[in-house]
Amino acid sequence: MSQNNRLSQGGRIDRSRVLTFTFNGQQYPGFAGDTLASALLANGVDVVNRSFKYSRPRGIVAAGPEEPNAIVQLGATEAAQVPNVRATQQALYDGLVARSTNGWPNVQRDVMSWVGKLGGSFMPPGFYYKTFMAPASMWMTYEKFIRKGAGLGRSPAESDPDIYDHLNQHCEVLVIGAGPAGLTAALTAARAGARVILCDEQEEMGGSLLDSREALDGASAADWVEKTVAELAGMESVTLLPRTTANGYHDHNFVTLHERCTEHLADTAADAGRAGEVRSRLHRVRAERVVLASGSHERPLVYANNDVPGNMVAGAISVYLRRYGVAPGQRLVLTTNNDHAYRTALDWKEAGREVVAVVDSRANPDGDLVKQARDSGIRVITGSAVMEASGSQRVSGARVVAIDTTRFVVTGKIEELACDTIASSGGYSPVIHLASHTGKRPQWREDLLGFVPGEVKGMHFAGGVQAVYALDETLADGTRAGAEAAQAAGFEQAEAIAVPSVETRTESATSALYQVPHEKSSLRAPKQFVDLQNDVTAAGVELATREGFESIEHVKRYTALGFGTDQGKLGNINGMAIAARCLHRSIPEVGTTVFRPNYTPVSFGAIVGRHCGELFDPERYTALHQWHVENGAEFEDVGHWKRPWYFPRKVNGKTETMHDAVARECLAVRQGVGILDASTLGKIDIQGPDAREFLGRIYTNKWAKLAPGRVRYGLMCKDDGMLMDDGTTSCLGENHFLMTTTTGGAASVLEWLELWHQTEWPELQVYFNSVTDHFATMTVTGPEARKLMAEVTDIDLDREQFKFMDWKQGTVAGVPARVFRISFTGELAFEINVQANYALHVWKALFAHGEKYDLTPYGTETMHVLRAEKGLIIAGQDTDGSVTPEDLGMHWAVGYDKPFPWIGKRALTRPDTAREDRKQLVGLKPKDATVVLEEGAQIVLDREQTIPMTMMGHVTSSYYSPILESGFALAVLKGGRNRMGETVYLPMSDGTTHEAEVVNTVFFDPKWERQNV
Amino acid sequence: MFHIFCPYCDERREEEEFHPNGQAHLVRPADPDSVSDEAWGDYLFFRDNPRGIHHEMWVHRLGCRKFFNITRDTTTYEILETYPMGEQPTITAETARVRHEQGVQTADGGWQTVGARPENSTLNEETPS
Amino acid sequence: MSEAGSETNVSRVAVFDTHPVEPIDAESPLAWSRQRGLVDAAGGSGQVRAVERPFLGHLILRGGAITLDEAVRAELGINLPGKPLGLNLDADGSRSVQWLSPDEWLVIVPGGEEFELENRLRERLGDAHFAIVNVSGGQTLVELSGEKAREVLMKSVTYDVHSHGLPVGKAVGTVFAKTSVNLRRPSEDRFELVVRRSFADYCVRWLRDAGREYGVSVESPTS
Incomplete structure (x- = not known):
């Protein structure tokens, strides 16, 4: 096979650079400028995957991020494996190796096919849940098999040789999408003087203009794109980011952009001859204003067997024809409910291929494009639709019938048209994802047959994203949005930019058609797919509504509609429309869609950036x-x-x-x-005439009389009476103290002091500064x-x-x-x-x-x-935020009679904190001196009791003491101080039980003589 | 990722520099010893959880280390004002404009839907505060 | 200024000259980084150059702006930055005062001057409520320059390091990778990072990694 579907001319590919790639073990040629998808189509590769649930053969459907089928595993080596790459978004490079994600053991014939054959009657929605739930213990086994069969891509088993990073960006206007609206918006904002970032997910900027039939200012759309991009590139305040997907819109205009830096060139940056460079980069953009110019996705129609390879979204076919010089078939049937899709028939015919018919669901379409099609001799069948596709590995025909969309019935005789490609268009869905990432709900516009974004503070919309589709209007809309955004960011427009002139066209209205009625009921007709990636059918949605799932949100979870890597970009609206029809409600009554980040999958590498390996977390070193x-x-x-x-x-x-x-x-x-x-101990320098007073309020013990030259140990509680930190504080001068904290508490204690000073006692004259590192x-x-x-x-x-x-x-x-x-x-x-x-x-x-x-x-x-031998606690090890100084037996460090009601004091007399049977700190001496109790081990009083035993406390610190030649432990034990000398038990997970005696916490030198020698 | 105006640094900064410290305007009883156990328990453990306007204390931990207050809408995450310690908010639940009707939200990945059916409206109504 | 007043204040606060009388080799916070080969010879040729300025005198001043301003002007000849995020330097740039918070400033002076300066300031400030804390051992200053210095900073800090966000004479405390720094713009051609001692090695490793694609050198004079 050698690019049989490649047209002899046309397209934006570089025919002088032939690239060789491998798909499922077979080598193919392609051209520089191809995507993997366009190259596969050029080579006539019909089946690119097996479907998730029914294991049906699937081909390429779309040309962008909405592609549900052509999901591949990329990478020639183990370390370079990338799962779930959309072939439609992957630039072709020499040596590219891809495999089908689904389709173990292979896409042409596989052991799962019996599932697909049985599937018609035996695999309703919820099949896996219903079938494999019992016995529960077997689910793990089932899951492995199902997952292997389903295939969800796999992560590499070796570490990634590439590097990734983050770039923090700031701008006044971020424009997302470099189609006609985005380009005019960016140009307008930049000319007003704003710092502008323009990003676009495609290999080159221009969006729909790259496959447009229309002319701008009398020249080709692509020429205008080139001129405009060149002007933007020449402006210092503009940052252009092609191959950069805006994946997440977060609060307060924080947007994450994922830039593919070398992914379009080779498996790794080194393979691309760019060793040491970043493979992909996450831009963390804080924008004053965002212009969302993300355009729209064309919806396919739902009809029987609409998943057989050769069924494609109409606009995608135009993209392959015009941008890549690929005609993915010979004989086309176009089924549509709108005018715009007619361009695909015209494109197809101009490519020298046969247009069998355009099947239009509308009774009397008469727009300019329709006229043009008729004038060029294309047969137009009105009031009808493709009801069913014929063929199994590839479309062999289209069954066309007259339909009544209001009553949802077929009304005429079925005509069988021989063809190998069916293009379908059910209208356009604005790409509103980013506008709803922060929870803003989109609004259904029945007049536009789509959801448009709800109002988002700081965001402007331009073009297709708000269902402005005509090119002249789109260009003007971008100019308006760009000027508004710049103005909102404080930049007045010097002069309006000239919107390029475009020929205006008349269009007849789009009709509301989502699912094409079939001669049989949905449940009996051949499968009519709504969500191709998740194998959700119209019958599945219908069944879900019958089983009582009334909100689309529940239908989604029951059927898996909209899950997966494409997040329902193609199927959601159709699914909602079908649910609405079954429930006799309108689409917005069934639910509105809200999307979450990310728009398309982002590799972990880009998310992690440089925070990996030895830079995963800071390591702090002492001077020694x-x-x-x-x-x-x-x-x-x-x-x-x-x-x-x-x-x-x-x-x-x-x-x-x-x-x-x-x-x-x-x-x-x-x-x-x-x-x-x-x-590492925290050290805080405290100066001021009220330093001493402050210490008295923050510590539980007394500080009034500590003289310069003296040091005191102090306990610090939260106001709930629980110990938070401890340490010594030295009086350096009458107004000057040096506080030490635990290593872990250094920052939090300083903030704690500041909190009380700044919020409760600002009148106290005192300053705190960290001298930990000094x-x-x-x-x-x-x-x-x-x-x-x-x-x-x-x-x-x-x-x-x-x-x-x-x-x-x-x-x-x-x-x-x-x-x-x-x-x-x-x-x-x-x-x-x-x-x-x-x-x-x-x-x-x-x-x-x-x-x-x-x-x-x-x-x-x-x-x-x-x-621990001395019974000295470590805050955070022997305490856990539920231990009071009294629980620790440190009554001596609590100054109940201090004049100021210090932090924690009041809580110590609450009934719960004053209970006699609270867990108290004790020592434990194992009966067997060789035993070192496990820290965290639970203490029980009766080893013979039945499970669950009454747990009385737990071990907090436990070691072997070389001086005592015995294991020993500190523990908290209910009413522990009254249990001195008692024997307690510590049942272990291995079935053994340790015995220990409750003893004083001071194991060594109980008279504290040694520190005074 | 919030973009927070620090009233001391006098400009907006990234959320990473800040740390939230819970409900604002909590006042420690001046004489805790004379406060009932119940009142003390309320002071220690009970916090507002409003849908809508909320006043909360933040600290510019990695910046100027100062505490300040934020008036934030918990439904939109919009920060309506920030003000230094010791000052009172100018926007409160009473003065706030009528908010958008809110739906019942689910917490899951992917796209989510809000029960927008008219008969679900009771679920969607604001809880009177 | 009454002698008695200053004496009282001094006796209430324990000043501490941390420098030895006899010269003793000091170790900068990047000593360990040098030991493990993360410090280059002087005069790097990459597009990013990080140079430690070790052993400077770092003092934290706390107090009211009006009180401190007078003393700082008198003793240092530099105006205390009264506006948030201000950074003022003396004529040759070797002494600086940085706004840290409404009651907090960082003074950096040539190494060895800090104790004397602290004493002079204390004397001048007398009984006013203020604090001066020597933190010279706890932090170090790293100068960042070169064609791609800004790009490396964009990878490292969330703050807007474009001259819109960080013009000359501005300094901010902000996030640097997973730690924090004081980021200063003393002149058009360079940035300064004031880095905590214990995080200095991490910051240098980060800079080396982030700057690798541009060519980066990290230098640290040993004396």
Whole structure:
């Protein structure tokens, strides 16, 4: 086969560049400028897919995004696989490899065909649900088979070699669609001085003008397009985006455009010789005004066997003839209810092919195009329609009959016309999708037989989208919309642009025809397809209405009408019209359609952009990160931070296990000295005469008497009395405090302080600023900590001079530092703050001096074990937003008698928060010392009870303690503090049950002597 | 994606810079200790959920870090005004113009339909607030 | 200006000179990026050039505009930007004051000047209600220039970086990829990003990735 359907001349293709492509394993030639669809038609490929449900052969129907059948899997290699590509929108390139999406094992003959044969009587709507629902356990098995048979495309199994990105765009006027209305709108707005973006989804701009028979200013429409696009391209304020689909219209004129950058050239950017470039790009456009000039889609008529290959939408045939020089058949029958479709018959005849007849549902069509057709000798059959197509793999004839559209009956004898192509036109549906993405409902216009957009703030409509179809009117409408949009964005029109002159034509009115009546009832006639992609038939819609589905929305869900990759672009209106007819209602009474983003499928790559791989999420590093990496740290993600988790050492050539490393680090701190990078803790500088008062209101405990030089631990609650964060706050000066927060709470606590200051207590004179990143924080802790510190600091470390919960300023390793005697390990500890740029110097100096003390770096895991041994909580681990300070046994940190009703206080006396049997923090000691309880494990009191057991609480933190040589845990337990010494049970999912004793939360050094040595 | 006018930065910014903070104009009782449990519970847990005009607090989290209020129509997502802390809205449910009749909406992908049959009109009527 | 007043204020607030007396090698926030090969030699030839200006003095000023303006003019010779999103620089561009919020400004001065400036401002402001916070270790400044600098920014920030949206003398806090930056336009030919220390490596990796198609270099002088 070699492009048998290619005309010898014409079209906008480059015949000097022959491209070779493969479809379903067979090689074909095509030309540069072809789409995959036009090239397939040129080569006479009739069957491109098998249908979703009935497995019927399907051919190309349309020429744009509305195509329901020619959905292909693209890609020569596994990594380049792209599913669900519309062949009508895919530019042909050399080496393109495509396969049918549907049609396992192949499109010509397949094992599913029995389904299609039986389907007539055995596959009503809801068939899958009804048939395969029982037994429920088998659905998974059924589904695999059905899906494989149905085929919905597949994602690649290898990672995508291409890159994608996002571009944030801002403009005054975004024009969507570069047809006659969009081009005049863009030109008008740009000449007024507005920043304009003009996008169009096709390979070249021009829209319907590219296949128009009409002349503009006496020249061909394509010439005018070329001239206009050139002028726009020369304007600095204009951004032209061809191959760019406006897929989503979001609130406040935020529009997402999907630009195909190299997809039209090759499988990958590298294959296109453009390695490193972006394959496709998502433009995130914020526009002052949007001009929607998205045109219209022609509706096919619904008649029997209208899915047999060779049935096409009339306008698509004109597109293939005029733009691609392809005549997809020899003998044409056109069935129509309007004048405009006659152009297809004229185009077909001019291409040297036979027009068997035009079948017009109207009694007396007499518009200019009709006259022209008659004058050229084309037979016009009026008051009739194609009732049924003949043929199975390809149309072989059309059965034509006179019809009465009001009574929905056939009224005459059936005439059989031999043909291989049936073009149908049921009128035009404005492409209103974007206008309804934010929920605005379109309006049905009976005079226009279509839905037009409802009013959308910030959006102007031009041309076909509001059912303005005549070319002269469309051009004028674009000019008007462009001027209005520019003016609304603040740009006055300097002078009106001259609208190109077009010959005006008379047209006879379109008649309302959606489904063609058949000699048999819909249920008995051969299938009349409404939605080709989802195999929804007129009978299916009719049956759905009989079964009580009265709203089109319910009909949709029952029949699958409008699902799938084409989102019902061709079928929706016909489906609604049929439902309306069956229910004896008008179309708007059955429902109005609202579409959602996206207009056409968008690849995940474009949605993800550059936010993938190592840029998927930010990684935050402390000033000491380099040292941690060089010293073999394993890292843990804490928020966005990368924190050292533990530092495994090499012992006899083998790397320590985490268990061994953590045990070693724990013992080093308990017996020698360890060091932790605590820089990630949130740090907030608080200044102002009312800083102290503010702290008293935001923390549960007292701050009135904290003297400069002292540090205090504080609890912060929300006003519901539940703990939200904790940390130490140091008094730096009478009006100056340094608050620390948990790592995860840093940003939210700062915002929390601002919230109360800005909204409730603006009179308090205080300012908060984050210094989290400014200071690096290192914790030196363990019995040997003082000795080590003494070697590097000029601060007097005498235990009487520098007491627990004091802070002092001095130098550490020559660097100015604030040193805090606070402890999260229960051991003697010094927390050092230095300006982050000097942190590595100080850290390294500590190690230089620490060698003799075997200074041991430790990570978050050891920190957790050590603090838990002391019963010290971590907000967010031992608490979950439902735990009060009282639940934690921290009554000592609650200042009930403070004068100001601080945040959280009132809620602590609500009946629920004051209950005796609330979950309270306790320690758990497993009876078997080798057991480390699972965090999250549920606690029950009676192991013998039947399921569901009464759950009394759960484990919040659990570790193995090397110093205790036992597992241990913190848990919240109902009425826990009155259960000391009791045995509780923890049933595990594997059927075993652990036993544990309820103990005090402080497992080690209960007298807190070690931190004061 | 909202485009929000920050009354402090004095220009419109992308929604990513902001964070919503719930209902605006909540006033913490001045003397919580003397407030009944029920009233305190209302303050803590109960919020308006109007169809139509709603006043809500937002914070320009990644910009100037200031809190401010927005009057927003929850049916159209239109932001009718923004104003700094301490000020009152000029547009309220009472002053708002009559809104479009709303239908019953379903939440699903693809195109959706609104039950527009006359007999469904009771479903479509606004709930009196 | 009474000496007593300033003394009182100073004693109520703990000022802290973070710089060592003896010179000690400092590490800029991009030190780790350099270590892992993400920093290029000076003088990149691509269409996008990002250059860190490390170790500058960064101070946050909080307070009323009128109060602060007088002190800032007196001590820095720069008018405090009173209008939102203002960025004022001194004659040679080495000192700047940026509006951050109605009661917040960012002052950037050559490294080492910040502590003395803080003290002078504190003295001049006396008992007024204000705050000055040194954040020099917590952020760094990255200059972005080159033919395609604007395109790279369009990939990175949601803000309108066209000169309509971001003319010279304007600065905004905005979203950068998945973090935030202060984006400044000190002159026609360059942008500045004030980046938080812990996010600096992420920002550099992002810039390198986003700028790859144009050719991009990231430079960071070590002294």
